[in-house]
Amino acid sequence: MSVVWNYFKINESNVRMADCKLCPAKISRGGSKISSFNTSNLIKHLKMKHKAEYGEFVEASNSNAGRSTQQLTLQETFSRREKMARENPRAVKITEALSQFIVLDDQPLSLVDNMGFRRFINILEPRYEIPSRRYITDVMLPKIHDAVKKHISSMLQKDMKAISFTTDIWSSSVSPVSLISLTAQWVDGDFTLQQVMLHAKKFQGSHTGQAIATMLEEMFETWAIPKSSVHVVVRDNAKNMIKGMEDAGLPSISCVAHTLQLAVSEGLLSQRSIADAVGVGRKIIGHFKHSNLAYSRLQDIQIQLGQPVKRLQQDVPTRWNSTFYMLQSLIEQKRAFGVYASEYELPVTISANQWNLMEKVLNILAPFEELTRQMSSSDAFASDVIPSVTVVQTVLSDMAGEDQGIGTMRNTLLAALQRRFIDTEQNPLYGIATLLDPRYKERFFSNAENARHMKELLMLKLQKNAEETLTSLSGQPSAKRPRSDQPSTRLDSVFEKIAGDFPSTSGTNAPTAANIQLDTYLGEITAPRSDKPLQYWAVNKIRFSALAEMAQIYLSAPCSSVESERLFSSASNILTDSRNRLLADHAEMLLFLKKNLPLALEKFD
Structure with a gap:
């Protein structure tokens, strides 16, 4: 557009005229048609x-x-066509972003060879030369890995006082590779929970206890983590894993999710009548899973009955809650199955007695499903175990008068639960953590003696650290606040009932500063269960300085090894059928970056 239009504008009522911006004049644009308009008169x-x-x-x-007539030099013309050097700052930035994209989004390394991707990049930046797969693998990923590892190492060294870990062993179904994991979590000085993955190391040979101990010691040595900094290692209930912890001299606790799996399987699902009903349901769902025609017919019936179209859940024997979800999906589609059976053939039929049994099993397992879901969250602590087991036992006991038909199931399950968690309240890793959780304190121990014993152990630890300066205790305790949150589930209501009115076990012989601090803390109302315990200690770390220091240690422990299991879920996305020849070292590198790169991304931006 001509510069002259800086001083004129087209007349709104007559496009053949232009208005001068400097004076009231209206100037003809030089013709009656748009094609003949010009700027000469203007x-x-x-x-x-x-x-x-x-x-x-x-x-x-x-x-x-x-500017418009100046021609480009020959050198400038060629420079616009030639590829950027690999060391070019823009090319380096693009290559880093490409490598991060492959890691974070589980993209195969062969992505850089794909025609569609190469065309896409060529349109975005024609001068960028996409690096080879080998360059990404041998140069870029190790470079990023070293930077992230250095960042994680600095985080660990900063908060090396007490770190908790999870570990597990996983074998790939598409390649002959076994990995042993090591994840770490701790509470930093601001009472923020930090979670990192340290290893998913190749594990060759027999998985004996001694071999596990050797692998763990090597992994701790790699990160310069002394055993004195290991608060606890959460592992499964396998004998070789327990032996490995003993041989390595590491404190450990069982994964509560695995323990619940054993309790439910042994105490309920192993009963003959229930196992038969579950087996019948499994066959029916298997029929629809293997027949698209049968599934299509079932969906038509669901629509006719005005029911939502849902996929049926298939259970996994090693996960009792998957059996719960399978039975739940069967009950939801009971009417649809009835109509289907009247028109088409099923491999087996569910009797009226089995339908009734499934409903009772769902009723009795509902608290366990809720508990498992809560315990499997990334912010569940070891302090949640004692209160949760106490509440579930209370719920089961309250079921005694509900339905005589579930009496045997309830008693068997309650006995299995008590047997599997019999030593929990005597374990300081659980007991002291529960005392230091402001939502629970001493309210959820099964008897006052267990609570008193844990309080004495906590007092001994506080006295051991008595040389450190304690906060002045002259201030008044914080105001007790009313509970505004309403219990939403059966478990929540029992939690509220137990926490609400409890005779305090406070009161010690020697009125030391630590005693006063502990008695003041225990004497205050418990925090709502929906609150975050670490947020409480972030606010009260000055008022209860000695207790806060202990909370920073004991609330670092998770209650399950779910973080390792989530890690191996990512591993199954990396070691796939299309990447079954991926080396274990490369798989570990990809997993390490997948989990930890988000913590260090700002260093690359």
């Missing part, structure tokens, strides 16, 4: 009436003309 008006502005116009026009 320039002439500017020259005759506005000489200063005309001079600006001439200067601007000459400048634009010089």
